[in-house]
Amino acid sequence: MIVPALAGGALRFSALKEAVAGVSSKVLTETLRSLQRDGLVHREVFVDHTPIRVEYELTELGRTxxxxxxxxxxxxxxxxxxxxxxxxxxxxxxx
Missing domain, CATH: 1.20.5 (Single alpha-helices involved in coiled-coils or other helix-helix interfaces)
Known part of the structure; x- marks a missing residue:
């Protein structure tokens, strides 16, 4: 359910959690880490924002x-x- 949610572009964790209704924060975090490890999702941290902003997006491989x-x-x-x-x-x- 994460791949279709990210198909429209990068999302912050809270927006992604909302898009994948019913998933716990823990399971979403674990799944995102697994997808990152597999090269399907890219995690970008924006430290120049207060608070720090984190976005997730599909990689080229993930978009396939x-x-x-x-x-x-x-x-x-x-x-x-x-x-x-x-x-x-x-x-x-x-x-």
Whole structure:
């Protein structure tokens, strides 16, 4: 959910947390660090601001994920009813 949130450009932590509804600060921080480590997200600290401002943005590599993730989201939205039906059929046979 972070990649689509950053697809429009750099965001501060608080704006990113708002865009990724329901995520805790701890999980968001850990995920951002992981994405930084993988080279997908760039973190920039602006020390000339009071208070210090930190922004996150997708790297060139990170931007390559935008289209595949959008396609996956479209697939999930299209076929969610089929998946839920398959689960119901499976669960009914497991009883």
């Amino acid at each position: 994920l935008i289209l595949p993730l959008a396609a996956l989201r479209t697939w999930a939205e299209t076929y969610a009813p089929d998946v839920l039906k398959a689960r119901d059929v499976y669960d009914a046979g497991s009883e």
